[in-house]
Amino acid sequence: MPRPTLILVYEPEAACRARLAAQGFVEQHALEISSYLAQSTDLPPEFPTIEKACAARGLDFLPLALDDAAKGLAGRPAENTLVWTLTDGVAYFRGGAAPALARLNGLPTIGADDSLFALCQDKFRSGAVLSALDLPVPPAGLASNGEWLAEPPPSSRGWFVKPNRLGAKIGIWPDSHCETLGHALELSRRVYGAYRDAVVVQPYVPGRNVRASFLAVRPETGTEALGIAFVDSDGDFQTMDDSMALYGDTGAQAVADGRYIEPKLSAVADSQPEAAASIRAIAARLMQALGLRDVFSMDFRVEADGTIHLIEFEVCPGLPCFDFRAYCRSQWQMSLPEAMAETAARRFFGR
Known part of the structure; x- marks a missing residue:
């Protein structure tokens, strides 16, 4: 019997750019669109560290590029396989296919089911659903x-x-x-x-930007493990140029050129505890009503008087991003590779 295996499915930026070029997108716009997949560029250098952390817990680790996922998941034993999808997408990106492939092959997954991968990527439809749940979406x-x-x-x-x-x-x-x-x-x-x-x-809604991050390292974890932080940068909101300066190949160049300054994180509960409590309640509502689980993030705007605006939720938060790494350190006292390996091990072994 093979050892339990954590499979991480990811869509590379280069594969996305090639598809967009074939569809007639100009090079600059293909580069901008594919930059949303930058975590698939930022995380592979850490695959050996993730593999080592998994091995220390009795697991194998197998990263699979999305184009190899159909073949790589086929025939895997469900009792010894766990699939974690790194990137989502139903339009420009195809990561939403990974949890569907896992379901097709009867394999368990980390994260929400594949229907939410589609919903969260269509902002108009997801906003309508969130509004129907009486949540504070613009x-x-x-x-x-x-x-x-x-x-x-x-x-x-x-x-x-x-x-x-x-x-x-x-x-x-x-x-x-x-x-x-x-x-x-x-x-x-x-x-x-x-x-x-x-x-x-x-x-337009005013306020400071807030990121709420969640990883259930222990399967029974609830919203008490939600990390809720102000994300303060020089701008009121993020533009495409700002995004491209954060991650991936373009982000690395921005750091080298001195154009990137990492936003500052601070706990919302330290200055606006009632807002933090409300955000925790919203997360609980989404977990109950939509089925968010295991790993996700939410973005908010919080006004000075405590008024909260829910902007979006994501089922594939940017794991290698500075804010999620900070969350793993502060909430779980682990590096990102350790937190990923421990999450998988507890699903397999329940310890």
Whole structure:
């Protein structure tokens, strides 16, 4: 009988860029889109460390590029296999296929089921579901290439425009916080022309950016293990340029050039404990109502008076990102490789 094996499925940036180029995307836009997969560039150098941490716990570790996943998962014994999907995606990216492949082969997984991989990547649809659950999400309109598919509500603070299926909260350009709906439609034309995507148009909400991170190293872990931190940087919101300076090949160059300054993290509970408690309650609601489990993250805006706005949830948080590493250290007193290996070992051995 083979040893229990943790299989990590990931989609490389280069494979994504090649597909986008074949679909006619210009090189710069293909580079920008594929940069959302940067954790698949940042984590492989640590595969030997993850393998060592797994071996110390009686496990084998097998990283599989997504294009090899169908063959690599077929015929695996369910009792000795655990599949962890590193990257999601249902439009530009294909990572959402990995948990579906695991299910097709009867293999257990770390993380939510594959239906949530699709839902969280469509911001308009996921916002509608979150709103139906009476959670504090900004209402949204939807526009495509200069035409309204659903008009947004009025707003005294302007609107925030972001691609519907490309990433999450990123506004692409500095003028993504706009003052008129005419400008919002113009942004929808620019997004469609560059990325072939519709845009979500939401009333702009003020506040500080908050990231809530979760990893259930122990299977019975609940929201008491949620890490809730302000993420403070120089800008009000993240643009495409900001995103590309954070991770992957472009991030490494930004660090080398001195263009990247890591955002500062601080615990929300230290200054706004009631807001932190509310965020924990929202996480519990999502775990109960949507089936979030094992590993996920959520993004919020929190105003000075404690008003909370839920921006999005992710079923594949950026594991090698600075904030998730900090969460593993502070909550679990482990490095990222140790936390991943321990999470898998406890699923296999229950200790």
